[in-house]
Amino acid sequence: MTATVPDARPPGRRERKKQRTREALVDAAFALFAEKGFDATTVEEIADAVDVSSRTFFRYFASKEEVALTFQDEQLRAVLATLAERPADEPIMTAIRRTVVQVARDCETGALGFSPERFECLITMTADSPALSAGSMEHTQRKLMLLTEVIAERMGLDPVTDLRPHIIAATAIGGFRTAAEALNAPEMGYPTLAEAADAAFAVLESDLNTR
Known part of the structure; x- marks a missing residue:
């Protein structure tokens, strides 16, 4: 029986782009949290800061609480x-x-x-x-x-x-x-x-x- 070798290939361009977007959303969220406070910050503001739509935000996080x-x-x-x-x-x-x-x-x-x-x-x-x-x-x-x-x-x-x-x-x-x-x-x-x-x-x- 041949052992399965784990796929050690680096993430592709699509995965890297997803990770960058996720990290950008976290960065933007915490910048806004520090400036305005958690309760006063909206999902729309976080998305706007990264120049993506709210729909895109929700592909990565269920809520701003999840980001925090x-x-x-x-x-x-x-x-x-x-x-x-x-x-x-x-x-x-x-x-x-x-x-x-x-x-x-x-x-x-x-x-x-x-x-x-x-x-x-x-x-x-x-x-x-x-x-x-x-x-x-x-x-x-x-x-x-x-x-x-x-x-x-x-x-x-x-x-x-x-x-x-x-x-x-x-x-x-x-x-x-x-x-x-x-x-x-x-x-x-x-x-x-x-x-x-x-x-x-x-x-x-x-x-x-x-x-």
Whole structure:
């Protein structure tokens, strides 16, 4: 039986053009978000800034919320990959704490490939816009099972029959949201998300750690 060799050819002109259009829409959206705010920015304005129609916009994104939350998928991929690489003997909440802090720091320094200013804009918009905050929560809930599966594998548990990985994953997401809220609360005094996340997960680590 002959093994199938993955197609390693570079993307063609059509695919490259699609990717450029998608990236241009994201760039235009965040420029407008920074200037006008999320709620005041319309899909039509984003499309106009790239000189495409609204119909073209909707070929790439279902809504402006989806544009704003594009980076959450990148963050999640980084969290899943980093958590999977943590030492096997590390207690689960310690591993999650160190993972989240590292990914938050990478986001804030541009190490994940998008600008720190854009990440800061997303954090601020999510705090200021109820619509985007709700969209962020819904988006996160849809991805919850992916985190649950990584945690279950790390702990040697079956997520089909065991509640523990589900509870830990939900708690981790709650800890991250709490850190983001603390960052946007001046009285808390956290200058970076990484520091706020470290403090939030330190609380969880002391109460919920298990191997």
